[in-house]
Amino acid sequence: MRISTKGRYALRLMMDIASHDREGYVSLRDAAARQGISMKYLEQIAGMLSRSGVLQSGRGAQGGYRLASAPEDYTVGKILRLTEGSLAPVACLTEPDSPCGRSGDCSAQDFWEGLYETVNAYIDRYTLADLLRAQESKDQLAPVCFVPGKRPVPVDEKRIPAEEKRM
Numbered sequence: 001m002r003i004s005t006k007g008r009y010a011l012r013l014m015m016d017i018a019s020h021d022r023e024g025y026v027s028l029r030d031a032a033a034r035q036g037i038s039m040k041y042l043e044q045i046a047g048m049l050s051r052s053g054v055l056q057s058g059r060g061a062q063g064g065y066r067l068a069s070a071p072e073d074y075t076v077g078k079i080l081r082l083t084e085g086s087l088a089p090v091a092c093l094t095e096p097d098s099p100c101g102r103s104g105d106c107s108a109q110d111f112w113e114g115l116y117e118t119v120n121a122y123i124d125r126y127t128l129a130d131l132l133r134a135q136e137s138k139d140q141l142a143p144v145c146f147v148p149g150k151r152p153v154p155v156d157e158k159r160i161p162a163e164e165k166r167m
Contacts, residue, residue, distance in 0.1 A: 001089050001119065003080060009037050010045050010083040011076065015135065017055070018071045018128050025057075025064035045083065052082050071132055077123035087123070088116050 016031045028046055032039040046065055049055040054074060055065045067074070080087065090112045092100040100106060 001087055004084060005041075006045060007080045007083045009035075009041065010049060011079055011131075012037070013042060013045055014049070014054070014067070014074065014079055014128055015131055017065055018067055018132055019135070021066055021071075025062060025066050027064040030064075049079075049082065054079070054082065067128075071129035072127050074128040075124045076126045076128070076131070077120060079128070080123060087119055088112075089119070 012035050013031055016035055017026045020026045028039060028042050032042050046055060046057075050057050050065065054068055056068050057063070057065055086094040088094040092109070093112060093116055
């Protein structure tokens with residue numbers, strides 16, 4: 001299983017909108033700039049998320065997108081399934097009309113079902129709110145500069161000599 005760019009960017013967009021939701025509607029232009037994602041690509045993703053009901057859109061100068069519900073109401077699994085479709089590791093788990101001819105005798109089927117259940121349980125365990133809290137924790141940590149022979153010090157770009165920045 002591999003999550004595509006669309007799924008990863010959808011999750012980043014949802015996190016960006018959730019973290020700026022208190023400001024009202026979030027402009028896609030602003031989200032694209034903050035996330036370093038193409039505006040055209042975000043328009044496609046936001047449209048898909050809006051049509052599915054997880055985002056609300058607003059028009060006009062103060063328009064943009066906002067969450068339709070609280071961040072706690074969105075699991076990572078829900079967002080990924082909206083953009084990726086099924087996350088099943090093998091087709092026979094999601095295509096009941098055309099099952100594998102060996103499905104009744106397949107010794108690996110239990111393994112694939114277990115993997116699928118494990119993946120679903122993991123991605124449904126985390127919400128958008130959980131990811132936002134994790135991001136806030138990372139944002140509070142000051143980067144540390146390690147210079148051989150000296151004790152670690154917080155990074156202050158203005159104070160680091162040019163030759164140390166290249167290390």
